[in-house]
Amino acid sequence: MKPGLQEIQAQAETRKQEIYRVTLVGLVVNLLLSGAKLAAGIVGRSAAMTADAVHSFSDLATDVVVIAFAKISAKPKDENHDYGHGKYETLATVLISLALAAVGTGILLSGIRSIRVVFDGGTLPRPGLIALVAAVVSIAVKEILYRYTVRVGRRIDSPSVVANAWHHRSDALSSLGTLVGIGCAYFLGEQWRIADPIAALVVAVFIFKIAFDLIRSGLDELMERSLPAETEAEILRIVTADPVVREPHNLRTRRIGASIAIEVHVRVDGEMTVRQSHALTEDIEQRLRERFGQGTMIAVHVEPTK
Structure with a gap:
């Protein structure tokens, strides 16, 4: 489990x-x-x-x-x-x-x-x-x-x-x-x-x-309406709390009963290893769940900076 x-x-x-x-x-x-x-x-x-x-x-x-x-x-x-x-x-x-x-x-x-x-x-x-x-x-x-x-x-x-x-x-x-x-x-x-x-x-x-x-x-x-603008702004602040994370985009949010779902794309240094990227996304997910509840559904997509 x-x-x-x-x-x-x-x-x-x-x-x-x-x-x-x-x-x-x-x-x-x-x-x-x-x-x-x-x-x-x-x-x-x-x-x-x-x-x-x-x-x-x-x-x-x-x-x-x-x-x-x-x-x-x-x-x-x-x-x-x-x-x-x-x-x-x-x-x-x-x-x-x-x-x-x-x-x-x-x-x-x-x-x-x-x-x-x-x-x-x-x-x-x-x-x-x-x-x-x-x-x-x-x-x-x-x-x-x-x-x-x-x-x-x-x-x-x-x-x-x-x-x-x-x-x-x-x-x-x-x-x-x-x-x-x-x-x-x-x-x-x-x-x-x-x-x-x-x-x-x-x-x-x-x-x-x-x-x-x-x-x-x-x-x-x-009808899958997005969360309020102020809530999405707070989500982006949490996502970018680590200076390694840059240019969050394609943010999608919705409410599912008592929980919320969050999908977001972020850019990081292209030289970062897969292990480092995974640890970064886990940290983002933990901070989001601490704020919005353990039942929050989160998907963070990592992209290399251009």
């Missing part, structure tokens, strides 16, 4: 277990919270809270997606996947983002239908106090869950976990809009009940914005 391979696999396994842990916590919380919100919506005669409960149930589906894809993306490279399976995690991010967009669409259509009821001369029902309490609890729980999940996702550099965290926050935003609408309908009288669907429309806009940003990021990775 190549030096460092065991360490890379151990890191991948640890990362997978952290993804499992944070996602399972979210799954259990979503299951309990969704059931409670659905009961509150039915008992409290609140269509907004019932819709909010459906939104929470959608989080359960994304939790399952993250768990399933985390197991696949953690698999080491094989004869059919020379660069590993990291793109499966990116695919999970895109799927979660599409789920967010679908939820936003559902909230938008529901809000429009309720507003049309008012414009057609109808009256929206007054929600019960239990729906108001459920909205407050949902906001608090989902915001805590968002902060916990996004912190773990950023620490382990997992785009799918971060995307799932934003799904939690979208649920909190949905509950915030529900709280405003239920509060107006409950405390301010019949003429204010239209505030519920209007707040839902505002929430839908926020959800669409989050979904769009996540989809764009995921598609950039799937």
